[in-house]
Amino acid sequence: MELSYRIIAEEEYFKVIELWNRNMGILFPMDEKLFYGNLEMDKNYNQQCILGAFADAELAAFIIYKKHTSNIGLMPPAKKMININSIAVDFKYRNKGIGSKLLSLCEDELKNEGVTSIVIGRDTFHFFPGAPTEYIQSIEFLKRRGFEEENIDSDMVCDLKNIDLEEIIIKKNLVINRDERFEFTELTEKYKESLMEFLKKTFPGRWYGDMDLFFKYGMEYKDIIIVLDREKDKVVGFSHVFDKSSKVIGPGIYWRELLGNNYGGLGPIGVDADYRKLGLGLTLLYRCLEIQKKRGVSKMCIDWTDLLDFYGIFNFMPWKSYLHMTKKI
Template identity: 35%
Template sequence: MNVIPLNEAWAEPMCELWNRELGDLFPMRQQLFVQNSFRDVNVYLPGSWIAQDSDGRLLGFIIAKKWQETEREMKLGEGGGWIQALVVRSEARGKGIGSELLGRAEEALREAGASQVFIGRDPWHYVPGLPKALSMHRQWLEKRGFKQLYEVSDMLSSDETDLIVTPEFADGANVKLLTPEDKEEMLTFFRHCFPGRWLYEAQCYWERGGQGREFIGLFQGSEMIGFCRVNDEHSPLIAQNTYWAPLFEEPLGGIGPLGVDDQYRGKGYGLGLVKAGIAELQQRGMRQLVIDWTELVDFYAKLGFHTWKSYDLMSKTL
């Protein structure tokens, strides 16, 4: 076995190996793979490696990340790093390849000052943790020091989900799709209410060509007090809740994240924003809708969503 540094020249065979091993559950598009694993500046190259056999055939790979966008106002990762992906060819397993790759990634992150490492949940992540559908690998991770934290789920709309109209909101609040003119008010809202990952994702959205149509804003007068993100196949980025669109014959829509300013909670705004998001995507012709990475299973069940994929969030102290 030969281990070489991660290189984008390997993007196509890496994507092919992913689909060979995981494509039935998580079908990877090369556009998504490049977006999340090569365009993200948080990919930590000293911890990201490719394993090949003596003939140069790809046996496996690991992609590690650590927060490197020091110019931004937030810092993600709680002082830790992330393993975005660890994939080994099935017939090459049991030979120490995964252990070698993981060991290299952990050592690089440790030397860079990381105090812990997470499975998934990285910026530009694929999964928020170890998929329950791959729970046969949980023991392998636990033997290497990883511990389960808690469970989150992706949720899918039911075939019977009714057509929904945008609801009225209490106290004169109203919703609209954002436009470029709303950018500064929207970022002010995120800085005030959601200054971490959601602000980061909002900044990236505008930086990479967003025009506003992926965000429904809830306003009290001219002040933004809540939001719901709505994603579809025309979005400028492949968003988290549409990652696995190839599993569906029809176009897939994504709902969320969503949030409301603490000062305005208790007025039904959260549920109303989800309904507004569903109504918007239904008007765009979407019937299959996904909400990703949530613990609020009962909340979304009120609108006909059911658990689709679940994940164990896992971490290890370095």
């Protein structure tokens, strides 16, 4: 078997999706809408950074890595760090040094450009916020090649259809903010600018950048739930929610094929620092779940979090976990 290593041409990307689904599709089913959509929206995506190993015309393995060339929201790019978005070797070609070769080619290029660290996942428009813990052999592979283990984050799910939100509030004695000063509602055109000002102040990095981009790609106002300070007439909190009608696919519904017909997602969610400790975060979560239930959402995912106790209040349970891994070069 003779192998060649080269950049994967765009017209060959379907081979990446096919290889992905042969090897990971049972746990992380990939489709064209997600794959091409994430690449198109990502300013850090560069076709030169999708390398493939080919056995004649057949794709045997690939690595997608991203350099930080663009601002992350209002924050400057981290030019000394790159992210490996994904790496996979087809089961037919494993244990032949192909994955190691792809990593080596990637690292050799990066060393010459002054990169000092490589992070698994966590890239802009990532597929994974770390190495999926289900793939023990992949984690061992990365450890042998110098990647160090850090913390674990999780995606969490619940069957929203089968929980009674009001009953949970009563039985757990939850303090919901019912102050009429605050309104929890879908975003409208009137408050779009206020939302962006809130994000610029409180979450000026990725969340601000993603929101600005999502609007350009057709995101509807119904997918943003805001906390409105009526006295000051401004946005002081927000959450991004998703359902099957959402125009943009966010991380909460990446693996929607596994969530059934009436899937939903949530994240990110955040409150202005000046308004914390008022119970607005818990209340916003509750109102978002209430809205999702009314929209008919059943199985719902909250992505990339370590706040297991917070989301567990409403019966969200860990579903998929990801190990943060970094290598210094």
